[in-house]
Amino acid sequence: MTNNLKEIIINYSYPSLNGVYLRPGLYLNPDTNPNIFLVGYNPATPIHKNDLKQSEYRNLILSHKKFISYYEALRIKKGKRKLSPTRKRINDLVTKVFTDTNEVMFETNIFSYPTSKEKELRALPKDILEEVKQPFIEMLHTI
Template identity: 35%
Template sequence: MDEIYNKIYISNSYPYLRPFISEGDPKKCKIFLVGINPATPILPTELDKTTYIELIQDYEKFLSYYRNYRKSKFKTEISRTRYGIESFKKWLKQYTSAQILETDVYTYPTESLVELDKINPDILVISKEIFVNVLKECRPELVIIYGKRAADTFFDLAQINKFQLFIYDTNSNKIQQMEQTVPFAKINIFGKEAYIAVCRHFMYYGKTGESYKNFKDKLKNLVSKV
């Protein structure tokens, strides 16, 4: 993981890149939740690098930091997306004991996609390289991608990095269609296969994810294999 940690610092003027947040050792996480990019910028002037690395490997501590950060910005303690992620993970843990790692195809944190698109392209390239390195280092067994842009970027990166990729439904190009095929794809990461499921962004999930019911019913069978 040293190669990843060595790249998360850009300068004191930029937030740390966030390769993941995990429930302990990231290499023991068999399930990945993959979004587009983190939404909580943490500057090196706020936390030293060692403390930051420890924080992203301790999910409960990170969540506490996240809530305090949002309150300091006069925001609600938790965003719609975070609320959806927490609700989905609570549901998911009924069917698996596997550790879960949250990551993003762009590891550069911004509070909106509009801001993300304004970031120096060279930095964004590095941020995507870090995501690919997390995939290579951790080699999950199940990857759940939420959001169309995240899915498109993931599959682009898979092709660029020459991962063996098999898509089960090549006719689906809308997120609502992609969600109906579970698994949607399978990827080979250095000899280890992982199933890929794709769904709508978790900002729409809410408390129970009722509109995700068909996706979850199909996902249950896949999760049992992890």
């Protein structure tokens, strides 16, 4: 991962509104520079500051494998399926692209604030919406 991308992830992986951590991006292999960016709208599974300390969360999102393991356990704990249908498709796409091209994908979202429904995201105050777009905007300037 380029130092700039890693720095953006670290700088923006803090608890925002209601103590929900922002999720600026996930990267399968932080030792290489990504050539492919998978951009979504916003993450769907919130992780709260009561779930993890900020330092633990930062370490988690810097490791795709650790993040997915934690994500699966969190979803099961909440009585949900291990993987959401969207996460399964994302994982399948990341694997397929790597298998076919040997390229590693960087996963990011326009809005880094996780909500289970788009309607919840749209209901956020405008200043929060601006705040949670900043990681994506900085990434665009970096790549």
